[in-house]
Amino acid sequence: MKEKITEQSIRLFEKKGFSETSIQDLVESIGVTKGTFYYYFSSKEELLLDIHLGYINELLQHQERILNDNSKSCKEKLFEIVRMLITNIKTQGQAAKIFFREMKNLSEERLAIVVPKRDQFRLNIEGLIIEGMKLGEFRPDLNASIITFGILGITNWSYQWFNPSGKSSDSEVAEIFVEMILKGIQVK
Amino acid sequence: MKEKITEQSIRLFEKKGFSETSIQDLVESIGVTKGTFYYYFSSKEELLLDIHLGYINELLQHQERILNDNSKSCKEKLFEIVRMLITNIKTQGQAAKIFFREMKNLSEERLAIVVPKRDQFRLNIEGLIIEGMKLGEFRPDLNASIITFGILGITNWSYQWFNPSGKSSDSEVAEIFVEMILKGIQVK
Amino acid sequence: MKEKITEQSIRLFEKKGFSETSIQDLVESIGVTKGTFYYYFSSKEELLLDIHLGYINELLQHQERILNDNSKSCKEKLFEIVRMLITNIKTQGQAAKIFFREMKNLSEERLAIVVPKRDQFRLNIEGLIIEGMKLGEFRPDLNASIITFGILGITNWSYQWFNPSGKSSDSEVAEIFVEMILKGIQVK
Amino acid sequence: MKEKITEQSIRLFEKKGFSETSIQDLVESIGVTKGTFYYYFSSKEELLLDIHLGYINELLQHQERILNDNSKSCKEKLFEIVRMLITNIKTQGQAAKIFFREMKNLSEERLAIVVPKRDQFRLNIEGLIIEGMKLGEFRPDLNASIITFGILGITNWSYQWFNPSGKSSDSEVAEIFVEMILKGIQVK
DNA sequence: TATGAATGAGCGTTCATTCAT
DNA sequence: AATGAATGAACGCTCATTCAT
Numbered sequence: 120m121k122e123k124i125t126e127q128s129i130r131l132f133e134k135k136g137f138s139e140t141s142i143q144d145l146v147e148s149i150g151v152t153k154g155t156f157y158y159y160f161s162s163k164e165e166l167l168l169d170i171h172l173g174y175i176n177e178l179l180q181h182q183e184r185i186l187n188d189n190s191k192s193c194k195e196k197l198f199e200i201v202r203m204l205i206t207n208i209k210t211q212g213q214a215a216k217i218f219f220r221e222m223k224n225l226s227e228e229r230l231a232i233v234v235p236k237r238d239q240f241r242l243n244i245e246g247l248i249i250e251g252m253k254l255g256e257f258r259p260d261l262n263a264s265i266i267t268f269g270i271l272g273i274t275n276w277s278y279q280w281f282n283p284s285g286k287s288s289d290s291e292v293a294e295i296f297v298e299m300i301l302k303g304i305q306v307k
Numbered sequence: 308m309k310e311k312i313t314e315q316s317i318r319l320f321e322k323k324g325f326s327e328t329s330i331q332d333l334v335e336s337i338g339v340t341k342g343t344f345y346y347y348f349s350s351k352e353e354l355l356l357d358i359h360l361g362y363i364n365e366l367l368q369h370q371e372r373i374l375n376d377n378s379k380s381c382k383e384k385l386f387e388i389v390r391m392l393i394t395n396i397k398t399q400g401q402a403a404k405i406f407f408r409e410m411k412n413l414s415e416e417r418l419a420i421v422v423p424k425r426d427q428f429r430l431n432i433e434g435l436i437i438e439g440m441k442l443g444e445f446r447p448d449l450n451a452s453i454i455t456f457g458i459l460g461i462t463n464w465s466y467q468w469f470n471p472s473g474k475s476s477d478s479e480v481a482e483i484f485v486e487m488i489l490k491g492i493q494v495k
Numbered sequence: 496m497k498e499k500i501t502e503q504s505i506r507l508f509e510k511k512g513f514s515e516t517s518i519q520d521l522v523e524s525i526g527v528t529k530g531t532f533y534y535y536f537s538s539k540e541e542l543l544l545d546i547h548l549g550y551i552n553e554l555l556q557h558q559e560r561i562l563n564d565n566s567k568s569c570k571e572k573l574f575e576i577v578r579m580l581i582t583n584i585k586t587q588g589q590a591a592k593i594f595f596r597e598m599k600n601l602s603e604e605r606l607a608i609v610v611p612k613r614d615q616f617r618l619n620i621e622g623l624i625i626e627g628m629k630l631g632e633f634r635p636d637l638n639a640s641i642i643t644f645g646i647l648g649i650t651n652w653s654y655q656w657f658n659p660s661g662k663s664s665d666s667e668v669a670e671i672f673v674e675m676i677l678k679g680i681q682v683k
Numbered sequence: 684m685k686e687k688i689t690e691q692s693i694r695l696f697e698k699k700g701f702s703e704t705s706i707q708d709l710v711e712s713i714g715v716t717k718g719t720f721y722y723y724f725s726s727k728e729e730l731l732l733d734i735h736l737g738y739i740n741e742l743l744q745h746q747e748r749i750l751n752d753n754s755k756s757c758k759e760k761l762f763e764i765v766r767m768l769i770t771n772i773k774t775q776g777q778a779a780k781i782f783f784r785e786m787k788n789l790s791e792e793r794l795a796i797v798v799p800k801r802d803q804f805r806l807n808i809e810g811l812i813i814e815g816m817k818l819g820e821f822r823p824d825l826n827a828s829i830i831t832f833g834i835l836g837i838t839n840w841s842y843q844w845f846n847p848s849g850k851s852s853d854s855e856v857a858e859i860f861v862e863m864i865l866k867g868i869q870v871k
Numbered sequence: 872t873a874t875g876a877a878t879g880a881g882c883g884t885t886c887a888t889t890c891a892t
Numbered sequence: 893a894a895t896g897a898a899t900g901a902a903c904g905c906t907c908a909t910t911c912a913t
Contacts, residue, residue: 515787632869633868633869633870638859641859645863650836651836653832657832672833675830680812
């Protein structure tokens with residue numbers, strides 16, 4: 120039941136927004152009562168935290184697996200991370216939108232749990248860029264921090280428009296983006 | 308007074324969110340009463356529409372000016388648009404965050420006013436990419452639509468992290484991003 | 496309207512208890528809506544504080560007037576205070592019951608406003624006892640503090656049983672009590 | 684377990700109030716679940732009745748023992764009863780406060796069980812006063828009923844302020860009160 | 872003997888909005 | 893141009909109670 124509530128809440132929060140979705144909306148759409156909700160969650164915000172953690176933890180684990188694969192070059196690792204994020208939209212896109220949009224609805228104490236994980240994800244990419252620069256895979260004069268924000272912008276913004284059942288597949292989009300990131304769009 | 312209310316509302320909506328900011332919060336922070344608000348706006352959503360239109364209209368005008376300057380190459384125009392968006396964060400960053408985050412709080416009728424303008428902005432960039440491809444400035448095999456989404460991701464995401472009074476200036480960041488977009492990060 | 500709400504709330508809180516009376520109960524019995532209540536009071540507890548202050552402030556003023564009347568002896572002043580408290584039951588009995596019974600429903604900050612006043616009333620009586628001991632009106636070996644608690648017990652407990660429209664009038668009861676306090680019940 | 688629940692409930696009801704203490708509060712502080720509570724008690728009010736009866740029955744028994752001791756004078760019996768009530772604060776003070784304060788939370792049917800016992804306790808004292816008047820121990824012109832209310836006021840009010848581990852012991856306080864009741868505070 | 876899941880009614884409070892003045 | 897009083901619907905949350913196990 121707890122899982123059922125969480126899943127349905129992700130659907131509703133994504134569609135209507137966290138503040139705009141009432142507990143009543145949520146439980147009615149499942150067919151239980153408010154009491155049931157509060158049997159499983161201590162508050163609405165607790166549920167939001169659960170969603171955040173479920174999303175970012177899975178992402179971090181996947182990222183870790185990619186980064187620790189020593190058979191891959193930095194370029195390949197970057198491609199894998201980008202593809203993971205695009206592919207992710209199919210299964211986790213709603214949770215992702217909530218993650219990016221509703222963070223402000225977490226209290227300071229709860230933010231203190233989530234924010235370091237979000238930063239970790241970004242810093243892992245930044246570390247990958249720096250390593251690639253050292254190994255001669257990436258240009259040596261990059262501003263790794265800002266470039267990372269750029270890459271994250273490309274991928275995170277995809278949650279706003281990418282349609283997994285549209286014309287271009289996730290792998291195609293990921294390839295286009297990685298090619299853009301690596302080679303640019305300019306004629307040489 | 309109407310302007311005063313709008314300006315203050317942008318500050319509050321950005322900080323706390325649209326749904327989380329009450330009319331009471333708003334008018335109290337200005338020192339007037341709720342009646343005053345409803346003298347100038349027919350509803351809270353009307354105010355939100357005003358903010359949206361103020362933001363996107365100004366952006367479109369500025370974009371148009373850049374695109375119509377025939378003395379500039381496509382690359383240069385692209386740079387100008389990116390720089391405009393980054394620079395914009397200093398003066399319009401709060402409105403931009405509201406624009407991206409609170410669109411779901413507009414009714415369908417009001418969305419029908421805003422969405423075409425938002426799409427126009429994107430399609431203008433897409434057109435610029437296509438033109439650049441034709442003119443031999445950009446690689447001829449690009450997926451203009453997806454590349455445009457990538458560029459917009461880079462710039463729009465900046466509203467989440469770029470601090471105009473931080474280490475890197477708006478022009479620096481814009482340059483880094485345009486270089487990344489044009490040349491990529493890979494060693495040739 | 497504010498006064499109307501306060502008066503009616505005193506009636507209901509006395510009869511059913513503070514926690515047992517809902518805002519709904521209160522506003523329905525007046526014929527307005529909950530919104531109206533919250534237009535005049537910031538919270539239910541704020542209303543309770545209002546009742547407490549209205550009661551104790553009036554009592555303190557009256558007591559002050561009695562104590563400052565230099566034409567009266569200590570015995571006479573004591574009689575006046577006891578009579579005031581018994582007489583008070585007719586007009587303020589409901590507020591008094593709330594005052595004694597519902598103090599625990601005030602937050603610590605609000606208690607900090609009320610408690611000193613309640614203590615002041617008691618200490619004023621204690622001071623009167625001590626003065627009477629010095630002036631030779633009362634026995635010189637009394638424990639003024641405990642005696643004061645005894646006197647307050649007699650008067651405050653009256654709110655639980657004294658019926659102003661019953662067999663004995665307020666003046667009669669006050670006389671019986673003061674005679675008991677002064678002379679005791681023992682045959683000399 | 685039933686006793687454990689009752690004891691803990693007395694502690695909580697006294698501190699926070701009956702309505703302000705939830706079954707959840709109660710069972711959590713003991714480490715059992717709500718089901719357990721409802722295995723032993725049919726309702727929250729039933730528990731409150733248990734507390735009331737436990738308190739008043741014990742008091743009545745003790746009072747009966749004092750009154751039936753034919754070796755004692757009326758004055759001595761009065762002293763014993765007053766001392767019993769003050770002493771009682773140490774062991775039964777919390778139950779006493781609940782008894783006086785939370786009676787309004789009993790339904791009419793349950794009140795019909797408790798109120799006659801409470802009245803009996805008072806009437807027993809009134810009877811003692813009358814007997815003392817007949818026997819020439821007390822002044823013959825007393826209003827026994829009101830005097831009894833005065834005595835009960837003194838003792839019952841003690842639950843509000845008397846601290847068994849404070850400066851004055853229970854016996855001292857009882858002596859001061861009985862002396863006050865018997866001889867008054869006036870210089871003869 | 873005790874639990875855990877679920878209910879349904881109610882609570883204090885907030886809020887966008889209305890409207891006579 | 894602006895206010896102040898009032899509304900009514902909704903919200904997050906609590907709670908006493910039930911009941912199958």
